[in-house]
Amino acid sequence: MGRNTQTRFIKDPPNNFYFHPFKDDPSMIKLTLAEFEAMRLKHYLNLSQQSSASKMGVSQPTFSRILENAHKKMTQALIEGKKITIFGGNVDYKKSFMGYGCLNCNHEWEDETASKGKKGNCIKCNSDKIYYLVREPL
Numbered sequence: 001m002g003r004n005t006q007t008r009f010i011k012d013p014p015n016n017f018y019f020h021p022f023k024d025d026p027s028m029i030k031l032t033l034a035e036f037e038a039m040r041l042k043h044y045l046n047l048s049q050q051s052s053a054s055k056m057g058v059s060q061p062t063f064s065r066i067l068e069n070a071h072k073k074m075t076q077a078l079i080e081g082k083k084i085t086i087f088g089g090n091v092d093y094k095k096s097f098m099g100y101g102c103l104n105c106n107h108e109w110e111d112e113t114a115s116k117g118k119k120g121n122c123i124k125c126n127s128d129k130i131y132y133l134v135r136e137p138l
């Protein structure tokens with residue numbers, strides 16, 4: 001209700017990125033591009049939470065939530081010895097990724113006609129809490 005669609009800027013692709021286009025593998029921990037980027041900014045580049053949030057174009061509470069999700073998934077992967085994949089739909093990393101992500105189920109998908117402020121629903125759970133997601137080419 002009145003919640004703004006949030007833009008998250010993702011600059012660099014994960015080096016070991018791959019995706020599973022058609023079926024979910026329950027033995028894998030899936031990290032979203034946003035979660036990967038949150039960890040990269042905060043823990044790899046050692047940026048402050050404020051700078052990290054602003055680089056991704058989200059509020060600090062949202063950044064905090066994304067990072068918390070990432071930590072939970074990484075912890076689960078370590079403890080249960082699970083593989084980690086980073087997914088973002090059907091993505092060619094040689095060109096920019098444009099699409100949406102869902103705040104409800106964390107699904108991310110590509111949409112070449114995506115734009116900020118455009119309304120829509122999650123293609124997976126039909127939630128209207130979606131955000132515009134852009135990754136610039138290298």
Ligand SMILES: [Zn+2]
Pocket residue numbers: 102103104105106107122123124125126127
């Ligand atoms: Zn969803």
